[in-house]
Amino acid sequence: MAITNTPQAIRGTQDIFGADAEAFAFVVETFERVRKLYRFRRAEMPVFEKTEVFARSIGETTDVVSKEMYSFEDRGGESLTLRPEFTAGIARAYLTNGWQQHAPLKLATHGPLFRYERPQKGRYRQFHQLDAEIIGAAEPQADVELLALADQLLKELGVADGVTLQLNTLGDADSRETWRAALVGYFRDVQSQLSEDSQERLEKNPLRILDSKDPRDRKFVADAPQIDDFLSSEAQDFFEAVTAGLDAAGVAYERNKALVRGLDYYRHTAFEFVTDRLGAQGTVLGGGRYDGLMESLGGPATPAVGWAAGIERLAMLVGERGDDRLELAIAAEHDQRIPEAIVLATQFRRAGFKVEIFISGSARKRYDKARRAEPAVLISLDLREGVRAHGLNLLDQHFERAGEAQAIFDSCQ
């Protein structure tokens, strides 16, 4: 690369183009279409908030906050942060705009998020997510509807094969706490045999030992206390209602008792749609119920459930998506006919044709260039020995609008 004086892109950011950009757009368009089927309402939020919004939502202690957020001071000395997730900002908007009046509120949004992380497959510092939330709904049917939306989205994207929904419950606040205590007790007894990382986790985030990849941990994980033995009857009923609803909605799932959330405000349902086709970053869509979040932001107790899905990861799964097919190519094989080519292109485009004109570079090579663009119809405009010559060549015999194109072409002669 002879680029010595050109600034480079920020690490972990990406310039998306061509087939990748088409796949990206396909994911977003499909989401927009499907969320309307479930009557989720569109919302737009700022990409930055007071740091407090995320710090209080995510928890001041975690190194997530201290190390992995893009925070900066504005000119007034206030600490701001580029949003690392949607949920906190949505919760803040819900509280500050009085959206309680719309409860239960089904919201959908999508856009860029920022996390200061080491980039790897399916992980970027600026990445993009789809997001769906139901706020102010305590009933398990909300979880079911949200999961049905996710399930239909993945099916309509054509990525459902090889993606499985893993489902778990974390119980209510009490169940969760007693389970956690039992886990700490269990792992403390074998602490010295755990991996170094998990010995650390035992103090900071014991639930995470359950999804450790280290074989030294895994043999203990198998016999670790399970949430099911600590569920209150209410929590049990709730989870059963969710699974019954999923069955009714025809949403397939797998119970994964090791699926956990690190933050305390998560209650009951936790879920991830996972694939084995994306290396170490297999989660393609994840979420859960976060009944405790609104209070940590100073609002009234408000039940809520939501999920987010990585657009880049989904785009990788949907695979190659070509640009829209070129319907009409117009080659001006002589410079004197360039104005006519422009006139024609204008007519065709106003009639709703996808048109490209070939009027630059070597005049005698424009026809070949047009041909290589693989149009359904190729129009050439030439001037040979002072005589105008032109023609319309139907290259795709199955092109539906061939007659219409011919008529417009004829009327312009």
Add this chain to the structure above:
RNA sequence: GCGAUCGUAGCUCAGUUGGUUAGAGCGCCGGUUUGUGGUACCGGAGGUCGGGGGUUCAAGACCCCUCGAUCGCCCCA
């Protein structure tokens, strides 16, 4: 924060145990052929081999540093 692998034209890549002036295909630009024809041929532009230092008579190649990319670990809101 840690580890592994990789950086040669716009793109995909060759480049011998270190040995002249660093190559190919595609793309781009121009020319010749063809003249309803995705042709074929000829020519051209474009590289301080990511950057810096070192070893050597000689470095794209070997060593060190650095920057970047990719993948993994940690983390995963």
